[in-house]
Structures are given as C-alpha cells and as structure tokens.
Amino acid sequence: MDTLSALQSLGLELPSPAYIAGAVVFGLIGMAAYWHGKKTPQRRTRWWGVALMFYPYAISLTWMLYAVGVALCLGLWWEVRRT
Template sequence: MDEQELQATLFSMLPTPAYIFGALLFGIIGFAAYRYGKKMEQTKCKWLGIALMLYPYLTGSDTRWLYATGTILCAALYIYRNE
C-alpha cells in the first residue's frame, strides 16, 4: 500500500466535523441532565443524561444516526424532566 492509499484510508476513518459537534453538544446536554437529575433526585433524568453522554460511542460514524438518536433522547428528557 503506497502513502496516498494509506492517507485516503486513514482520512475515511475520521469523523466529520458535524459528527464531532453533535457528539460534543449531546454530551454537554447529557452531563447537565445527569447533574440536574442527581441534584433533584430524579432517576429518569439521571439515566437519560448518562445515555446522552455515552450513545455517540455506539452510533459509529454515521452522523444521521447520531442526530436522530440525540433528538429522541432530548425529547424523552424534556418529557420526563419533572417526574
């Protein structure tokens, strides 16, 4: 394998800037939700915060799945915020 093929292979494995931004955004929201749930003793909020922090590791590098799952988890967090 020559150097250009190696660089192309390595570049294709890197996440896009949109993926990195989404992972950081949902991670920060998850951390805030976890802290809020811990402070207010709300178990659902705490677990949704943990899910928001960890799910980007499970989505691979597909940006669409990252944003779709993050949006669903944020909606669940909004629904269960006062329970």
C-alpha cells in the same frame, strides 16, 4: 507510508466535523441532565443524561447520531416536564 492512508486501508476513518459537533453538544446536554438528576431525587433524569453522554460511542453515522440524539432529548424533555 502516510498514517491517514494506513488507517483508511484498515477501514478506519476520521469522523466529520458535523459528527464531532453533534457528539459534543449531546454530551453536554447529557452532563447537564445528569447533574440535574443528581441534585434532585430524579433517577430517570440521571439515566437519560448517561444515555446522552455515551450513545455516540456506539453510533458511527452522522445522521443516526442526530436522530438518536434528538429522540433522547425529546425523552429527557418529556421526563422533566412530567415531574
């Protein structure tokens, strides 16, 4: 039996290349925010970075990944701009 068809019969599907690219991009932005928040005494920036790094594990739809990622990036931008 083909492995891919066996996984699909269990309800598991591989993510699209757009999803993987978005998860990588938002993860890298999150890592940069975390490191910036760690070097400076900005605890909120670190938490924005953690959220950006780990939220793709909870979201499976590509459009939602990008919507939440953009919203988190805007929140991060607002936080950095505010301080």
